[in-house]
Amino acid sequence: MHPLRLRPPPASMDIQTQSSLLSAIVCLAIAISIQIRGRRSRLHLYFVLLNTVLAVWNLGFFLQQVSDPAMGFRIAMLAALAIPWCAMKFFATFLGTATKLTGVVTNTTAVVSLLLMPVIISPLFDNRWVNLLVLVYVFAVLYLCMFLIYKRLGATESRVESARLWYLVIGGLVAITFSLTDYLPKIDVFFPTVGTVFTVIFMFFLSQILVQYRLLDLTEFFGKIAVLGSLVSLLAAIYGLLIYFVGDQPGTLFFTSLVASFVVLILFEPLRIFVEAKIARYNLRERFDFGRQMAKLRREMANVLELGQMVTLIFGRFENMRRITHAALYLLEGDAQNYKCIGHVGPQPKSMLDAVSSRDFVDRLRDGETLVREAIEDDIHELRELGSSQENENAAEGLGQLAKLEGLMDLLDEIKAGVVFPILSDRRLIGFLTLWDARVREAYLQDELNAVQQVANQIAIVVENSKLVEKLQERDRLAALGEMAAGLAHEIRNPLGAIKGAAQLLQMDDAADNESAEFLQVIIEEVNRLNNVVSQFLDYARSERTSSENLDINPCIERTVQLVRNKAEEGMVEVKTRFATHLPQVRGDTERLTQVFLNLALNAIDAMAHSENKVLTLSSALGRRKEPGLGGTLVRDVVEIRFEDTGRGMTVEELRNIFIPFYTTKQTGTGLGLPICQRLVRSFGGALSVTSQPGVGTVFTVQLPIVGEEAITGSTLKRERRSDSKTSEANLAIARNTDSEGPGRETEET
The missing domain is CATH 3.30.565.10 (Histidine kinase-like ATPase, C-terminal domain)
Structure with a gap:
């Protein structure tokens, strides 16, 4: 038999073999899903590489059980040697801690892996001590990656981000530790084979963090697991029913799989939207928490007078709300032409919005309109349907409206907004607040939108109050400076009088020659000019008590x-x-x-x-x-x-x-x-x-x-x-x- 030719699989596979195959398939699916999203950053590349190596690692163990044991084990061990380098590169990039130490460790893992690869290819690959060395090396580096995340906790000021990093550390430690326990049966110690399951869950957790551009809350993650599990169950039921009614005979198996695939593709998207909406609708605790947090935020903002304190307070609250995946606050700059983002949650939105180029957007907000993404999408859909049935004049008008609405949608994408709330002061648009729950459509009820608008109104009060406080502080500073300078000016005038008097006495002396008389005249003129400056300054510095x-x-x-x-x-x-x-x-x-x-x-x-x-x-x-x-x-x-x-x-x-x-x-x-x-x-x-x-x-x-x-x-x-x-x-x-x-x-x- 050819050494690379797979033997027929055994009549039944044990749980470890099945879990290895499952883990390989899922890790490869995660890598493909990230790759086809069009991500081109180093972080996504390292994550795809890490998942691919894990997939090959698990596939090697699967081949070891169902095919050539030696070849399967070699594949698994070679993939294992690539895991430390991939893990170090990914987590160092993920945490943004590419220091000199992490660079040395990453280079060391590359050198060690390259040195061990010839050993794995050689006949020594089956040596117990070599296997133990590779095992210790791989898991030591993985634990080191978790230590890097733990170190990042000390540099994190946000309590919410710190808690989510703790979730990441604990999840990683659980996945690594249980993966290590999968090797206990090899030394005749019985332990359930669950390491591959935890590894798959942890990698899925990381993939969702990359997709959402932020650390996930546990409730949000388990909600995604619930949605995914519900979809898997429904689709498996559809496939099972087709197999049951059509049959699984060799002649009809291909036809059954083809029909099942068509049904799955047709039902997948509407089923996903339906399940996500149901889970979000029945999660009443999140809705109650949303209203409670907004009410608490309004009460806390009543005592705020500084913009920096307000921004910290607002986005600290927003980070605690599970129903906000994106949020941003834009305020008008001094030139009244641009709106600048001064704080955000989630991915970085557009940092500056030009009021002139975004005139339709600004005009709608200035009129007090709350912009809702779903409402704009519905209007666009309706205009597209009516466009073909309208007359020429009406069609042209409809196309103009459609272009404006599509421009609004593009702008909402740029600022990462699902709902935009105007911040008005004396009929002036001084800013706007954006929110978005990207997980579901129509995420907020009307009473929740009203609660957020009240927060936006409170923001307007804080902004105006902060300007008044700045003016008062500037006035007090200038008053103190004026008092000090006025005293100094009085001290300057005294020697000026003496200098002028002495110069005038010398000028009256007939013995002074023409050159000296000219210099004395210059002294008197400059003293008069300086005295005029001091007099004007005193006029400005003294408080006015004018009669009228x-x-x-x-x-x-x-x-x-x-x-x-x-x-x-x-x-x-x-x-x-x-x-x-x-x-x-x-x-x-x-x-x-x-x-x-x-x-x-x-x-x-x-x-x-x-x-x-x-x-x-x-x-x-x-x-x-x-x-x-x-x-x-x-x-x-x-x-x-x-x-x-x-x-x-x-x-x-x-x-x-x-x-x-x-x-x-x-x-x-x-x-x-x-x-x-x-x-x-x-x-x-x-x-x-x-x-x-x-x-x-x-x-x-x-x-x-x-x-x-x-x-x-x-x-x-x-x-x-x-x-x-x-x-x-x-x-x-x-x-x-x-x-x-x-x-x-x-x-x-x-």
Whole structure:
């Protein structure tokens, strides 16, 4: 008989032989399932390699019992020598602990395996001591892999991840230990052959971790086992019934297998969906735990003021929830164009979402709509069915809707979302929260969606509160810095006075030559300039306690025009004024407001130094200002004073920093003029804003509240406009530049 030719199998195989064949088939199936998923990473490659080697190892033991014992044993031992290297490479990559030590151990296993392979091929393969050496070597390395996972536990901060790593360690130790006990019958010690069963279960557990991109919870894993077991039982019953009714005679066996295979392929997918849905539906404990965790999360977030603490709290809870496989939180960045992922559970979603390119997605969320993957899929299916039966115009419209919905589905895939909850603040979309249970379809009931939306609403409150806290902390920091710097400024002014006085005395001395007199003049001028800087800084640092009175704003603007006339003439600047008549009075201080207006006008003149067309326009009008309040957005009637120039304009960076103390674009500026102006305007309850376009010009707008005007909410404003729109429009027309003589008066000064 040819040595490689298999002998007919015995009439019956023992349990160890059958389990070896089963383990070989299942390990090979796991390797193929991972390979055909399209994974190309090193982790998946090492896992496929490890399962293939285990399959060959078990197949060798099977061949040893049913065929050529020597050849089967050689195959098993050669595969066993490859197991240590494959296991070390896989677990080191899996844990992300590819250190110098693991590299040395992996290289050592490769060298030892290569040195032992000639021994296995030689006649010494059947030596008891050689077999014992290989056995100790293989299982020692496998236990070392479990020790690497145990070491990873110490570096894991997440309690949930730590618990799941413990499951992995215990499962691996059980599988390795019981695989070792399978060799006890060889030394005449009876023990049940269960090692191959535990090995298969452990490898299936690892395969699901790779598929899900995360560590599995035990309940989730046993749920998958239950689904798989139910499917196996149902499909085996189908095959058994066909065999029973058709028969298993040699002539009909092929036909029976063919029919059974068709039935299995047709029923497999709907049966899988049906069984998974039933198991998820009857698992009431998970649903109860989901609602309880969400309620607890809302209570805990009520006392949170920092974003980092909120993110840790949210995703710590989500990791504990068995019904969340993917979750992510996106918040709006400062430029109001991008939404950034600041935390997630499961695979890494898209890190940044552009609001412009995802306009349909953002608009739906801004309208308060909760996006559900299954609902969008149903809409897509319905549009595809209706597309062929519609007329041309309706078909074109349907295709447009279909394209939008398909774009939404692609975006949901990118952000790994099954449900998207909007996070709104004052009708602004400041972020969104995503959840997904990828195991089942329609995983969440309506009351559960409502519970998550309440969490999203609480997130909006925390985000807004965190911004207020940051502002308060920044204000306190600046106040402390201002007090310290103010004291320092006072100390600087004292020696400045002495220096200036000494220089003036020396300057009065007739004996001083011309060169000395010139140097003394420089000293006096620089002392005056430094004293001016210190004075401006003290004006900015001291708390404002301005007196205020009812006043008309137009005379203040006219006085400003008179004060800047000489400098405007020197710079060849044309000054125009447009005053609205019948303006209501504002609350303020004439001297302080004149100081603000003068500073803004002089800055505008300086900005037009190199412009060809030099025009400064000062205007006043009635306007409205929106501001946040407890009852929503508040709207106030204000008087607006605008300073518009045709200078060089400002860049985005300059606009961002223009009101920061000591920031200046002038060579001789102090950077305190605009911050002082802003503080003075705010002291009267007003606001100072700026808009600019490079190469066109800049507009500074001062808004001052009207005397006796109460703020109203945006909803109240809308009701007033609906109830008496004609009267309101007439009154506004009169207040805005309209009187009996014309729309207003315009004067020009050159």
